[in-house]
Amino acid sequence: MPLYGTLDITQDSKRLPTLPNLDTEAWPLPRAEMMQLLIEVPRSSTDGLLPKAMHPALPSYVILAVTKYSDSPVGPFNLAVLRLGSRAGAHPRGFLLGAVASTDAAALELRARWGIPVEAGEVKFVRRHDRVMGTVKKDGRTILDCALVDPQPVSGSDVQYINWVTAANAPLDGTTQPILIQVDPKYTFHKAERGKAQVATFDPAAWNAPTLELANAIVGTCCTVDTDLPRIRFVMDPLKPVFQGTRRIRESRADE
Amino acid sequence: MKFGLFYEISIPRPWTAEKERTVYNNCLEQVKLADALGFEHVWAVEHHFLEEYSHCSAPELFLTACAMITKNIKVGHGIVVCVPEFNHPIKIAEKTATLDILSGGRLHVGTGRSATWTELGGFGANPDTTKKSWDEFVRCLPKMWTQETFAYQGEFWSMPERTILPKPYQKPHPPMWVAVTSPGTEIDAADRGLGSLGLSFAGFDEQEKKIKEYRRRIRHCEPVGAFVNEQVATTNFLFCHEDEKTGVEMGKKLGNTFNYLATQLISTREVFSSPSYQSLGLLPALRRAATGPDASEQQTEGMAYGDPARIIRAIRKWESLGVDCVNFILNANEVVPQDQVMASLRLFAKEVMPHFAKKPHTAAAAAE
Numbered sequence: 001m002p003l004y005g006t007l008d009i010t011q012d013s014k015r016l017p018t019l020p021n022l023d024t025e026a027w028p029l030p031r032a033e034m035m036q037l038l039i040e041v042p043r044s045s046t047d048g049l050l051p052k053a054m055h056p057a058l059p060s061y062v063i064l065a066v067t068k069y070s071d072s073p074v075g076p077f078n079l080a081v082l083r084l085g086s087r088a089g090a091h092p093r094g095f096l097l098g099a100v101a102s103t104d105a106a107a108l109e110l111r112a113r114w115g116i117p118v119e120a121g122e123v124k125f126v127r128r129h130d131r132v133m134g135t136v137k138k139d140g141r142t143i144l145d146c147a148l149v150d151p152q153p154v155s156g157s158d159v160q161y162i163n164w165v166t167a168a169n170a171p172l173d174g175t176t177q178p179i180l181i182q183v184d185p186k187y188t189f190h191k192a193e194r195g196k197a198q199v200a201t202f203d204p205a206a207w208n209a210p211t212l213e214l215a216n217a218i219v220g221t222c223c224t225v226d227t228d229l230p231r232i233r234f235v236m237d238p239l240k241p242v243f244q245g246t247r248r249i250r251e252s253r254a255d256e
Numbered sequence: 257m258k259f260g261l262f263y264e265i266s267i268p269r270p271w272t273a274e275k276e277r278t279v280y281n282n283c284l285e286q287v288k289l290a291d292a293l294g295f296e297h298v299w300a301v302e303h304h305f306l307e308e309y310s311h312c313s314a315p316e317l318f319l320t321a322c323a324m325i326t327k328n329i330k331v332g333h334g335i336v337v338c339v340p341e342f343n344h345p346i347k348i349a350e351k352t353a354t355l356d357i358l359s360g361g362r363l364h365v366g367t368g369r370s371a372t373w374t375e376l377g378g379f380g381a382n383p384d385t386t387k388k389s390w391d392e393f394v395r396c397l398p399k400m401w402t403q404e405t406f407a408y409q410g411e412f413w414s415m416p417e418r419t420i421l422p423k424p425y426q427k428p429h430p431p432m433w434v435a436v437t438s439p440g441t442e443i444d445a446a447d448r449g450l451g452s453l454g455l456s457f458a459g460f461d462e463q464e465k466k467i468k469e470y471r472r473r474i475r476h477c478e479p480v481g482a483f484v485n486e487q488v489a490t491t492n493f494l495f496c497h498e499d500e501k502t503g504v505e506m507g508k509k510l511g512n513t514f515n516y517l518a519t520q521l522i523s524t525r526e527v528f529s530s531p532s533y534q535s536l537g538l539l540p541a542l543r544r545a546a547t548g549p550d551a552s553e554q555q556t557e558g559m560a561y562g563d564p565a566r567i568i569r570a571i572r573k574w575e576s577l578g579v580d581c582v583n584f585i586l587n588a589n590e591v592v593p594q595d596q597v598m599a600s601l602r603l604f605a606k607e608v609m610p611h612f613a614k615k616p617h618t619a620a621a622a623a624e
Contacts, residue, residue: 001268001589002308006576038527040377057522058374085527090519091601092526147420159529196530219528 002087003058005050009167013178017111017118019170022181022249024113027229031199033068033125034225035132036195038085038160038218044118045213050086050095051167051238053245057085061218063094063162064146064199066134069106077106078123080136080144081116082207083164088182089242092162098207100136100143109132109250114229115168115181116206125209129193140208144208148220149196156189159221169239172247181237183229191224257575260288260297260335260606262491262583265312266517268590276311282477282594286586288562289598293605294613297364297489298322299334299453299583302342304375306624308589309517316351323359328556331359334434334583335366338393339386340412342370345393349400349420356424363426366453367394367442368435371533373522383451383530388412394448398481403427404461412511428482433489442470449479451487459557463490466577487580490493491569492560494584494591494606500547507561507590515589534548571612 007017026078043060050056063083070076079101099118101107107120122137132151134145163184169176197220204212233252237245267279300322301316312318319331333355336348341356356363369386370376376383386578389412400406402421407417423429433451436442444451452470454463467488474486493511497503558574560567560582574582584595 002517003269055520058305058520059377059522061527062520085522087520090516146268155531157534158525158531160525162526192529208501216375216377249574 002055003057004241005052005054005086005116006196007048007051009178009180011052013169016178017115017166017168018176019112019115019168019181022170022232022235023173024232026231027073027113028071029185029228030071030226031131032070032225033084033127033133033222033228034227035066035125035201035220035222037064037148037212037220038062039064039197039243040197040216040218042215043214045211046084047211049084049097049209049212053088053180053236053238053240053242054093054095054165055087055089056228057087057092061085062097062212064134064144064197064202066123066125066144071160072106072126074103074105078102078125078233079106079110079118080134081118082209084209085162086165088165088180088236089246093165093182094162096164097209097212098137110229114183115166115170115230116183117166132193138170138206140177141203141206142201143203144199145201146199148193148198148222149198151193151195151220151222154192154194154221156187156192156223156225157187158194159192159223161185161187165236178238181232181236182234182236184233185227185229187223188226189223190226193221193222257571257579258296258581259612260295260330260332260581260583261287262302262395262585263298263312263318264303264310264514264585264588265300265318266309266514266588266590267311268308279311279590280318281549282587282590282597283318284325285594286513286597286601287322287329288325291329292452294609295329295605296581297330297332298326299332299364301334301367302337305378306372306521309521316355317423319359319363321357323355323362330362330364330472331355332364332433333366334364335368335433337375338367338368338390338443338471339369339376339381340389341381342375345396345400345413346420348393348414349397350422352430353420353424354395355399356426356430357371357422359425361425361430363424363430364433364451365397365430366433366435367397367450370597371437371524373524373527376524376528377439381527384532385412387532390434394434394450395480397432398429402482428599431485431487432481433487436466439466441472442466443473444475446470449474449475449477449481449484449486451485451489454488454490460577463574463579464577483514488578489581489583490574491583492577494567494572494586494600495561495596495606496567496600496608498563498603500566503566505564506596507559509591509602510561510588511586513591517588522605526530535612564603567604567608568611571608574602576614
């Protein structure tokens with residue numbers, strides 16, 4: 001059978017975000033500008049980063065995304081995330097390793113509503129004529145400096161975004177416990193570009209992935225999308241294979 | 257209706273020193289039996305880096321071994337990756353001609369372009385251009401096989417005039433096919449006069465549409481080769497057992513395991529946004545089917561597992577849709593013990609094949 005992750009999130013549950021409940025209301029996020037860079041990483045550098053319930057992607061890769069949300073229930077904010085390409089059972093997923101939001105309010109809400117391991121910091125999303133740049137600073141130190149270089153128009157139908165999985169403490173069956181949460185935004189594309197992924201600075205420890213090494217860039221995209229952060233529909237036991245440990249806690253959305 | 261075997265050569269972890277050899281030997285033993293039983297084809301894929309799912313990176317060597325231990329069964333490259341970073345077209349022409357000679361004219365050549373980032377990225381190939389390079393390759397190969405000398409100036413490769421040797425044993429050249437997974441590739445096959453080597457497990461309705469369109473288009477094709485190879489093959493799982501319930505259970509286990517392994521592959525589209533890979537190929541259907549190795553339910557429409565009567569019904573349906581050949585996957589990760597694979601083949605040949613045979617099958621071999 002495929003390989004499994006080795007991370008036991010129950011062993012260090014205090015560092016995980018905690019949700020007061022699983023009744024998170026959805027956030028509509030119109031006209032978001034989303035830069036996403038996909039980069040292969042050595043398999044050995046991902047040891048211990050992926051929960052036991054999930055399968056690693058082969059080859060291992062990460063997704064660095066910097067997004068400008070111009071409208072949200074907590075006002076405009078930028079968000080940078082690092083996700084590890086993986087499989088939840090048969091399905092491609094990006095396991096969230098770390099994130100930085102540009103406002104305290106966004107960081108607080110994203111942690112408490114979807115279990116995103118996010119802290120507040122400085123996140124810039126800057127568009128130039130020949131590139132889109134993302135920079136992230138925490139405590140005055142640059143922890144990410146990346147760009148999509150020479151973007152060229154493509155069709156939104158050429159771009160595939162995979163769903164996310166977060167690890168968090170949340171009440172389930174009367175007990176607050178570490179679980180995995182599926183976050184599955186919808187996307188309506190207004191504009192899509194593809195280009196070369198470039199990373200000048202990346203501090204893996206600042207993204208909760210101290211062993212991670214970036215290797216071969218695959219590709220980068222920047223898209224303008226209407227998206228959302230939806231209600232939570234599926235949660236997973238962090239220690240059982242996903243195909244055995246998944247629970248549906250809410251019916252699918254009306255538009256699905 | 258013709259029947260074939262289709263090998264991914266799936267090998268479970270841990271990969272001990274003997275395990276890969278054992279699985280390869282199991283496959284050869286199956287091929288030898290299939291030849292005696294009257295199966296028409298043995299196909300072997302070309303895949304690279306696909307852990308557990310397929311350890312068949314040098315299919316021409318496996319197929320040469322198959323040819324050496326068999327008499328009649330046709331050996332099919334299913335498929336040769338027609339992307340220059342994977343295979344130089346001169347080498348494809350030379351190796352396939354050699355295999356055709358060694359097999360006594362039993363070679364079929366499937367062509368394709370790879371669907372996974374795992375493979376394309378591994379060879380440093382650009383996903384945007386694989387369809388174009390495939391098109392160049394399939395137009396060159398017949399000329400390389402048949403012309404005394406050949407020269408070429410193309411977008412993806414070029415060569416000055418040389419004599420490419422040896423020439424295939426079959427005249428004018430071996431039949432050519434193309435792997436059909438993405439929607440629309442059946443049209444590419446038809447327009448070029450190539451056989452449609454279906455590698456998906458789509459249901460009847462979708463396959464029927466594809467086959468109709470293929471048959472319609474191929475009547476007006478401009479063949480890339482010296483002749484039109486109008487054939488439609490599809491892929492299926494085979495587990496034939498006297499008891500229907502036992503057969504279905506083992507067949508589902510085989511199918512679930514194969515599908516689950518397949519869904520672990522990184523489709524090109526998952527990581528590399530490209531108009532050349534708009535479709536996920538067979539993966540969405542597999543994901544719907546593969547809820548996990550212990551899944552109790554799986555799509556079983558048209559699957560060739562169960563008892564002979566059930567399998568005959570399934571194949572009759574495929575036949576009615578216009579399928580010419582069904583190629584069977586016999587195992588995945590060795591979940592079916594070898595003795596049961598062999599028994600399944602024998603029972604299929606004895607109880608199912610006669611219902612689809614134009615001429616008497618080799619009953620003696622089936623009875624062994």
